[in-house]
Amino acid sequence: MIRSHGAIALASFASKCDELVPCRGAKCSISCGATSSSSSSSSNSSENYRRTLEALKSKNRRPKRWLGQNYMVNSNINDEIVRAAEIQPGDLVLEIGPGTGALTDSLLCAGAYVIAVEKDPDMVSLVSERFKDNPRVKVLFQDDILKWHIRLHLSNWMETIKSPSKLVKVVSNLPFNITTDVVKKLLPMGDLFSNVVLLLQDEAAARFIDDSPKGDEYRPISIFIRFFSEMEYKFKVDRLNFFPPPPVNGAVVSFSLKDSSQYPEVKSVKRFFTLVNSAFTGKRKMLRTSLRHLYSSSEVENALCSIGVVETARPHQLSFSQFVNLHNTLAAQSVTEMDKMGNA
Numbered sequence: 001m002i003r004s005h006g007a008i009a010l011a012s013f014a015s016k017c018d019e020l021v022p023c024r025g026a027k028c029s030i031s032c033g034a035t036s037s038s039s040s041s042s043s044n045s046s047e048n049y050r051r052t053l054e055a056l057k058s059k060n061r062r063p064k065r066w067l068g069q070n071y072m073v074n075s076n077i078n079d080e081i082v083r084a085a086e087i088q089p090g091d092l093v094l095e096i097g098p099g100t101g102a103l104t105d106s107l108l109c110a111g112a113y114v115i116a117v118e119k120d121p122d123m124v125s126l127v128s129e130r131f132k133d134n135p136r137v138k139v140l141f142q143d144d145i146l147k148w149h150i151r152l153h154l155s156n157w158m159e160t161i162k163s164p165s166k167l168v169k170v171v172s173n174l175p176f177n178i179t180t181d182v183v184k185k186l187l188p189m190g191d192l193f194s195n196v197v198l199l200l201q202d203e204a205a206a207r208f209i210d211d212s213p214k215g216d217e218y219r220p221i222s223i224f225i226r227f228f229s230e231m232e233y234k235f236k237v238d239r240l241n242f243f244p245p246p247p248v249n250g251a252v253v254s255f256s257l258k259d260s261s262q263y264p265e266v267k268s269v270k271r272f273f274t275l276v277n278s279a280f281t282g283k284r285k286m287l288r289t290s291l292r293h294l295y296s297s298s299e300v301e302n303a304l305c306s307i308g309v310v311e312t313a314r315p316h317q318l319s320f321s322q323f324v325n326l327h328n329t330l331a332a333q334s335v336t337e338m339d340k341m342g343n344a
């Protein structure tokens, strides 16, 4: 089901944001991150909003566009993101880009342990100060998630907190400009992450979920996502819920990661994606042409025929499972060719 957080109630809210005036209209929620492990201290969403404004008004902390700093100023949406991730007390969560800590606070309220990576040193000091007394925010790294050694840091952290849980969840209001890179980095890590819940650009969400060959947005990333996960579009988020508002709306999506035993059976994962990427480099080209640097035209034509596809097919004419079949057929053909050469 696709739901949307409308702009109407928040339109005046956002225009007030521009003036850095606290909003009074938002609904209440509990805030527990700034206290110790207790969740009894209550405040409301204006508390989150006030903290965001305080942070942004202070020296050097104006939103930095190059870091995708569009802060979520509606704490109800943060709470919904936490619900979408089905956070239970004791869950381990990696948060990318905590910013002022508004989403971190909602995660802590739900009982999660949070490890966070934030690129902006100003935000690291701010969010560290905010949660300094909370033992469930164990580590805050000043680093770039795309360069951060995820496995090393997470295994150290899990050892420190002696967690019985083996799997971590990722929850993030992502900077829109690194969405695809983050998805490519995290989805193949099904042995480490159970699910990844992201607030990203609505258009990107539509592109990712479109795995129908006839769809305009059908491309290698849709195949990549389907290979490594089950994706679900959760709800739309109007752009006016952010400060400053980005030019486009957002959407919350959930990727439930597959374990490697659940991946489609392919001869080689690496070669499968080489084939898929090559197939789409010339979207209008026939596969026998775009795959020429990998296989001869006749090999591609034979393989297409044997999987029941016309030999003049272009990439958008193949479904996900046909790509899998094509790869396996071509790989088997190459083995046979090599056997023949070996016997000659």
Ligand SMILES: C[S@@+](CC[C@H](N)C(=O)[O-])C[C@H]1O[C@@H](n2cnc3c(N)ncnc32)[C@H](O)[C@@H]1O
Pocket (backbone or CB within 6 Å): 067, 068, 069, 070, 071, 072, 073, 096, 097, 098, 099, 100, 101, 102, 103, 117, 118, 119, 120, 123, 143, 144, 145, 146, 173, 174, 175, 176, 178
């Ligand atoms: C869209 S803001 C979200 C902030 C906060 N979580 C919220 O919901 O309001 C994205 C955050 O990610 C941080 N960020 C940007 N690029 C990053 C990167 N490569 N690695 C880690 N954090 C990054 C930004 O500094 C910013 O704090």
